[in-house]
Amino acid sequence: xxxxxEIETLKNQLVKLFDNYIGRVAKKSKISRPTVYxxxxxxxxxxxxxxxxxxxxxxxxxxxxxxxxxxxxxxRQLLSGDGQSSLNLNS
Numbered sequence: 001x002x003x004x005x006e007i008e009t010l011k012n013q014l015v016k017l018f019d020n021y022i023g024r025v026a027k028k029s030k031i032s033r034p035t036v037y038x039x040x041x042x043x044x045x046x047x048x049x050x051x052x053x054x055x056x057x058x059x060x061x062x063x064x065x066x067x068x069x070x071x072x073x074x075x076r077q078l079l080s081g082d083g084q085s086s087l088n089l090n091s
Contacts, residue, residue, distance in 0.1 A: 007054075011040050035049055
């Protein structure tokens with residue numbers, strides 16, 4: 001269903017974002033940690049589980065990207081001159 005390169009790319013991105021990516025994906029997908037581990041180690045699992053794990057991993061990456069965008073937007077607002085007047089930081 002998924003080739004080794006796709007899974008490796010997904011795994012590399014998750015490793016960059018999370019300390020315990022196996023646990024995060026298992027929790028998000030509601031699939032056991034051993035099965036998630038097998039997926040990322042290219043071992044055989046049921047194709048429906050592979051799809052669920054893959055989708056859950058993509059959702060985690062997307063959530064992290066959205067959080068980073070939100071964080072950056074807040075930082076720009078708060079650290080710009082406009083943010084100072086609304087927070088009365090000049091007092």
